[in-house]
Amino acid sequence: MEETIAVAEDSLDASDHMVDGEGQEEECPALLEQEFNPFCFMKTLPRYEDIVEGERPVSLPDRSRDAPKICLVLDLDETLVHCSVEEVKDPHMQFPVTFNGVEYVVNVKKRPHMEYFLKRASKLFEIVVFTASHKVYAEKLMNMLDPHHTFITYRLYRDDCLDVFGNYVKDLNVLGRDLSKVVLVDNSPHAFGYQVTNGIPIETWYEDEADAELLNLLPFLESLVDVDDVRPVLEKQFQIQKLIDAMPDEIEMKLWDDTKDRRKYEDLSDLFAIFKTTEHLEAAYVRDTITPEQYTEACTKLISQYKTAETALRLGGFIDNVNSFISEYRLDCPRALERLVRIGVPATVVHNTTNRKTDSVNVAQTVQNFITVMDVLKLNIRAVDEIQPLLSEMMSSLTMVSGLPPDFSGRNKIEGWLYTMNAMRASEELDEEQARQLSFDLERAYSSFMAFLNK
Numbered sequence: 001m002e003e004t005i006a007v008a009e010d011s012l013d014a015s016d017h018m019v020d021g022e023g024q025e026e027e028c029p030a031l032l033e034q035e036f037n038p039f040c041f042m043k044t045l046p047r048y049e050d051i052v053e054g055e056r057p058v059s060l061p062d063r064s065r066d067a068p069k070i071c072l073v074l075d076l077d078e079t080l081v082h083c084s085v086e087e088v089k090d091p092h093m094q095f096p097v098t099f100n101g102v103e104y105v106v107n108v109k110k111r112p113h114m115e116y117f118l119k120r121a122s123k124l125f126e127i128v129v130f131t132a133s134h135k136v137y138a139e140k141l142m143n144m145l146d147p148h149h150t151f152i153t154y155r156l157y158r159d160d161c162l163d164v165f166g167n168y169v170k171d172l173n174v175l176g177r178d179l180s181k182v183v184l185v186d187n188s189p190h191a192f193g194y195q196v197t198n199g200i201p202i203e204t205w206y207e208d209e210a211d212a213e214l215l216n217l218l219p220f221l222e223s224l225v226d227v228d229d230v231r232p233v234l235e236k237q238f239q240i241q242k243l244i245d246a247m248p249d250e251i252e253m254k255l256w257d258d259t260k261d262r263r264k265y266e267d268l269s270d271l272f273a274i275f276k277t278t279e280h281l282e283a284a285y286v287r288d289t290i291t292p293e294q295y296t297e298a299c300t301k302l303i304s305q306y307k308t309a310e311t312a313l314r315l316g317g318f319i320d321n322v323n324s325f326i327s328e329y330r331l332d333c334p335r336a337l338e339r340l341v342r343i344g345v346p347a348t349v350v351h352n353t354t355n356r357k358t359d360s361v362n363v364a365q366t367v368q369n370f371i372t373v374m375d376v377l378k379l380n381i382r383a384v385d386e387i388q389p390l391l392s393e394m395m396s397s398l399t400m401v402s403g404l405p406p407d408f409s410g411r412n413k414i415e416g417w418l419y420t421m422n423a424m425r426a427s428e429e430l431d432e433e434q435a436r437q438l439s440f441d442l443e444r445a446y447s448s449f450m451a452f453l454n455k
Contacts, residue, residue: 076141079204088107106137186199267316271310414441
């Protein structure tokens with residue numbers, strides 16, 4: 001799946017390629033670093049035994065006696081369907097999927113002749129859909145495409161793939177089938193990198209309504225039904241190994257030189273995903289498609305992840321600042337930029353709209369938070385990563401106190417300090433003047449809060 005259903009810790013799709021609402025491509029850092037050549041990748045694959053220790057567990061039940069002789073394995077995204085969380089013209093179906101507390105609406109377009117292809121192929125082959133997408137997304141999609149398992153006998157997901165250099169390879173050994181009787185159709189040739197002679201590459205499909213690839217493939221597949229070993233036939237027909245062998249020995253394709261190199265691109269991709277997910281989260285909250293509680297939990301986690309990823313990349317010398325990262329990777333995420341970089345706390349914390357009565361628990365917590373922060377400053381602790389979380393907690397408890405005037409100056413002061421510290425590095429410290437001013441502002445805010453309680 002090529003479109004963005006990205007999340008902070010992991011994307012739902014098999015790729016990190018993303019397209020924004022206006023059609024301008026946004027690509028994750030790992031993809032911008034180099035144009036991916038599947039045949040170069042396949043040539044540089046480490047030996048299978050170096051990747052897999054022992055035998056991989058089989059993911060499917062034994063083949064039934066009445067099952068067709070040949071197992072036809074089909075990729076899902078861009079082979080059978082095209083899906084996107086962005087607007088799609090005339091989608092064939094839509095469904096919601098929730099990840100990290102955020103609900104996305106997935107728009108689905110079926111590849112032309114998909115239904116006829118599955119209907120015909122299922123009479124000739126044991127059909128398995130093997131996708132590199134996450135189960136939380138792909139299972140919902142296949143439940144809609146084939147709700148009664150009429151055509152698709154088994155389903156395999158990302159967890160069944162091999163992660164090699166950050167790419168998902170479909171190891172056909174997990175099928176538990178005789179590989180002389182297995183065919184994999186996939187728009188990503190590297191997916192069958194360890195079983196090259198079992199693969200049939202198919203053109204990637206997004207929206208061409210005149211596409212006839214599935215229809216054109218049927219006669220060739222039908223010719224395999226009574227073949228004793230499909231591999232020599234596929235090797236002769238598609239000559240994938242020749243394409244791999246034609247790649248230069250000194251491949252100018254950047255694989256990870258070391259753990260640090262790989263970690264760099266993982267962190268860059270994480271930061272990219274955090275911005276994209278936060279943008280969707282903010283939109284979902286504004287549209288009231290998630291509850292304030294769901295929003296607060298997800299947003300708090302994303303802010304924490306952002307701080308961790310940004311600090312790691314900056315301290316590692318991989319980015320100068322967030323603005324340069326946004327510019328380099330063409331990120332158009334104004335809501336995320338505001339929430340993650342400028343404000344640093346969820347909207348529910350800054351602007352609480354609940355009407356609950358003032359209670360002793362909220363008041364006691366707020367008082368305790370005031371005292372804690374003021375005591376920390378008196379102990380001459382000035383590190384941003386120690387003070388900022390305490391201020392965030394104070395803001396959270398303060399906004400839970402019902403009846404507090406919207407223009408309460410103490411809240412405005414605390415919010416201002418949160419903005420200031422969120423723009424600073426976690427490793428930085430307040431200087432003496434800043435620490436003195438913060439102490440003064442907190443003392444005044446505390447006095448004002450106590451005066452409010454005594455009214």
